[in-house]
Amino acid sequence: MKNEKRVPVFVLSGFLGSGKTTVLLKMLEHCKNKGWLPGIILNELGEANVESHLFENEKVFELLNGCICCTIQDDLKETMNQLIVEMEKQPIDILFIEGTGVANPLEIQEVLLSSQYINQFELMSIITVLDASHYLEYQSIFSSSSEVRNLMKEQTVCGSLLFLNKTDLIPSGQLEKIKQRITKIAGHEKVMIEGVYGQIDPEVLFEKRIQSVLIGNSHSEDEHHPHHHHHSTVQAIKLENVPPLKQKTFEKWLKQLPTNVLRGKGFIESEGSEQIVSFQYASKKAEFMPVPKSLNRKPIIILIGMGLDENQIRDHWKQLVK
Ligand SMILES: Nc1nc2c(ncn2[C@@H]2O[C@H](COP(=O)(O)OP(=O)(O)OP(=O)(O)O)[C@@H](O)[C@H]2O)c(=O)[nH]1
Incomplete structure (x- = not known):
């Protein structure tokens, strides 16, 4: 990947514990093999990042106390601006943004498609990781709140690639049922793959799946998505x-x-x-x-x-x- 081009950006979305970091680590392995220098923006709930040891020797920017909803956009912009300054000294080839498990990826997408960043960054794909072992439970009105159900629906709808992870933890007969439930929410056109511990063919993972418009103002600045405070609890x-x-x-x-x-x-x-x-x-x-x-x-x-x-x-x- 050449530096004069826009920096490709991959967003990792998905509910708490679904396997976003696991997939990110796989993607970083691929970058290493290709000799690409990655930048990483991690958004964590809580004041402490207890996973930084997983990203040793990587260029990591942290957004702690992540509350992805109302404040994420300002925090993310601040972090992106820091990153841009850093990039003048050391350009990166690719950027990964991992949201918290309660992030709505639309918020991140809006920032990336805004005129402030669209000339420098190219949003490639939003990879939504779904936990197969809890999918039915999280979608059940009996065992989960509407907050969780809605958030997961948004993550599913916004994802340009759906990765159904943790299939090792479900009985074999359940997979089809889960996939049908996801398709019902996401539609038939959405690319969905399944796997274990983030093992996916890099070709599939790194594919460009979002077409962003470069001319004039990005539509995202004018469009106002309703703000749902999903994660109030x-x-x-x-x-x-x-x-x-x-x-x-x-x-x-x-x-x-x-x-x-x-x-x-x-x-x-x-x-x-x-x-x-x-x-x-x-x-x-x-x-x-x-x-x-x-x-x-x-x-x-x-x-x-x-x-x-x-x-x-x-x-x-x-x-x-x-
Ligand atoms: N059994 C099983 N465990 C998995 C799989 N993928 C990830 N895990 C484990 O699930 C746990 C959570 O994985 P993470 O990748 O940290 O999940 P995350 O989505 O980044 O979690 P948050 O930090 O809550 O956003 C870790 O202990 C992983 O090793 C899988 O396919 N099968």
Whole structure:
């Protein structure tokens, strides 16, 4: 990719824990193989990015405390402007923007298609990652709020490529049903592929799927999309002063959290070994990965969910650390 061209931009969208970062890491691997220098804008819920160790040696810009709705556009513009200044010193070949799990990608799209950025950046595709293992549950009026259902619908409709991830976690007979439900929302023309751990053919992932208009003012500035405050009940709770814990005990504790805790991430110190271990909790599954001491991570737990009862969680926390 040549630098005098507009910088291609890929947006990763999808609900909490669906696998956006997993897909992004795959895309970064491909960039490395091709010798492309990527820039990354990460938007995180909560005040701390506990995943930066996944992006070592990459050019990462963080938008913390992401609230994608009303403030994202200003924050994103500020970050894009910083990026443009940086690019004068070190041009990038490609840009990735990962929204929070409660982001509406339309908000990001509007910024990228505005006359401020359209001459320099070329929005290629919005990749929406869907968690197959929770899709039916999140779409069910019995087990999910209208807020979650609507947000997921918007992410699905706005996506130019739909990636149905985590198909390893569903019974084989369920896949067709899920795909039919998605097609009903997204329409038959939408490209949908399925897979596990973000494994997709790079040709499919990197394809240009959005045609943006370059002449004059972008339509997006004049068009006003209704602002839905989808995530008013989405919260991130931070637990600090985490004592050393046994991984198994901690995993059990995570799985006993109220069901509206949809996502957890952070670091714990393994009891007895002083090893710092990063954890990811999504789809009611926990994954652990030791991190090198040199990164100097402190134990911290971030829990994200809808309509969380903070007292209930703090009580549950006390059970673990008593
Ligand atoms: N079983 C299974 N787990 C997966 C798959 N893809 C990702 N995961 C795991 O799911 C967890 C969440 O994945 P992420 O890529 O961090 O999800 P995300 O969408 O970036 O999550 P947010 O940070 O909440 O926005 C991690 O523990 C991943 O390793 C998959 O296909 N199958």
